[in-house]
Amino acid sequence: MLNWEKLQQLNFTDANARERAFGLVDKGSFTEFVSPRDKMSSPHLPVLGEAIEFDDGIVTGLGLLGSRPVFVISQEGKFIGGAIGEVGGAKMVKTIKLALQTYERVKKITPASYEKRLPAVIISFETGGVRLHEANAGLLAHAEVMDQIQDARGKIPIIAVIGSKVGCFGGMGFVAAATDIIVMSENGRLGLTGPEVIEQEMGKDEFDAANKALVFRTTGGKHKYIMQDCNFLVEDSVRAFRTQLKEIMNIPFPEIEKYRRIGSLQLVEEQLELVKSAVTIGPKDAQDMWKYYGNDNPQALADISPKEFLATVKRRERVI
């Protein structure tokens, strides 16, 4: 693997799960949990004649961001499209559990200054959701991760990082939505039903998955940033994501709740207002919404660099 300095310069899109896990935390601070050497691969894939991976496509571990212990979960899209099975799911669940146990310990040992050492969880998504080969075990894994995220609420921040090739779709789209903060790059894509599946189910007239420009302006980071579905948009490098995560660590914990998109009656009402506006505004394209929120030349926004984009873009104003 590249050394830490070189990892920082890497495009986030190109970085594999392990490179992201090592590169998103401070230099030399990452320790992997259940590493390839533990050979915890899927028990279900061999009987189906499907290739296995020692880490089951999920890298988990602990690192530091300044004084904060950071529990990292990083998904590998190249292995069965990053789909989550039983082992990978269990690794995700246990990592969040460990973060919560660490929270209890830190609070007990240093009650006066525990906020400086408050653990955080970072999930680097690259997945299409459930690994269908493992059916119920894959589905259950999703539910259990959601459970853990709910348990962590009000205790430690859970941050989603989305900027890898496969994007974040399917059941894991729900999981990402349930986190506290979402950081994306313009190459990151977030949604529930992926473009190919929409095309397959509803036809090419509904959604042309081969039209990359359409796919990115509908599911990509820029659109999610305008719609407030993601909180931060960064450039496509490991360093840029890391810098943003460090800044998030400076947000006082009580304020983290404000970044959430779902999880309270108020937030449900905000989402329902959005559903209503889909009828009243009647957008035919994602960019109609960009225009609606005050961006007069949406196509120009799609073409410019993230830096220029952030300087000029107008976002939906949140009511909360």
Added chain:
Amino acid sequence: MALKELNFEFKAATPKTIKKEWAHLGVVGSGDMEVLLEKRRLNGAVKVKVVTPVTGFEKVWELVLAKVVKDNNLGDVYMEINDNNATPIVASMRLRQALAEASKPEREVEENA
């Protein structure tokens, strides 16, 4: 239809083991593979286990692996490969990369100390 397991054993002329206790490289993407190298006392031999969905390429694996062991004078190493249709050239490249990884210092911090 189940996954196949191939086992090999090789012996180089003047075998020497790897620097790290273990090293890992690669992602099991389509047409790719991962390899885990572990230092192990095997009387100078190299043992390899390949897990693959592909049938009929045992001889090719043997030739590729024998060459890597011979060229690098490897010994006392246990190698485990998870393959997903890697071509022989990809396989030998990944093995070389893994050996380079295995010859790095144990931890990055030590490198700078």
